[in-house]
């Protein structure tokens with residue numbers, strides 16, 4: 410795993426921890442939000458990659474600063490590291506979809522403190538910053554949330570925007586922040602097409618999410634797999650997703 414900055418303004422920072430290694434498992438991005446010396450881990454990742462994630466966390470923030478964790482949905486690449494994090498620090502507060510609480514306990518860590526997110530969404534504090542927990546149900550999990558930081562204008566979009574890229578890929582679409590172009594987007598999005606067609610089940614859920622997200626002021630859209638969309642690529646992605654047919658396994 411490598412750590413790279415996503416956003417920085419004073420004591421308010423976002424980091425991405427991303428995987429460029431040989432493909433042992435589906436590569437996953439883990440995000441760290443830091444405010445006033447307190448940190449949150451967003452979608453902390455799988456059991457298999459926990460040692461690499463923890464080492465990358467330690468490159469950017471003191472692991473003891475991690476007081477919060479957010480779990481967008483129940484998948485193993487999101488949350489199966491839960492008992493390992495809890496073994497390191499059982500004071501971490503876990504913001505998880507209420508609907509998934511009973512299932513997430515199957516990963517272990519029965520003593521972990523869960524704060525259930527109701528279907529309508531909510532918020533979580535990191536230091537003095539309030540992050541909005543935005544409903545993204547059925548994209549692809551039946552209870553699912555994304556995270557919006559209105560001050561940073563950063564949106565963590567979970568599996569939406571995910572691309573399965575070759576090893577060695579950049580953490581930004583277009584190679585770097587500010588390097589976005591229509592050509593770079595068109596090349597990148599080919600790696601995202603099948604994933605969205607097959608894993609996203611519902612056109613109605615897609616429309617509901619797009620209507621909600623279009624109302625937000627987003628400069629950086631951060632998916633849990635693949636590269637980050639910035640600048641004009643954010644709107645390009647929303648337009649592309651809007652026009653895509655999903656749920657293809659039952660339309661054949």
Ligand SMILES: [Fe+2]
Nearest residue numbers: 482484549568
């Ligand atoms: Fe998932």
Ligand SMILES: [Fe+2]
Nearest residue numbers: 484486568633
């Ligand atoms: Fe995922």
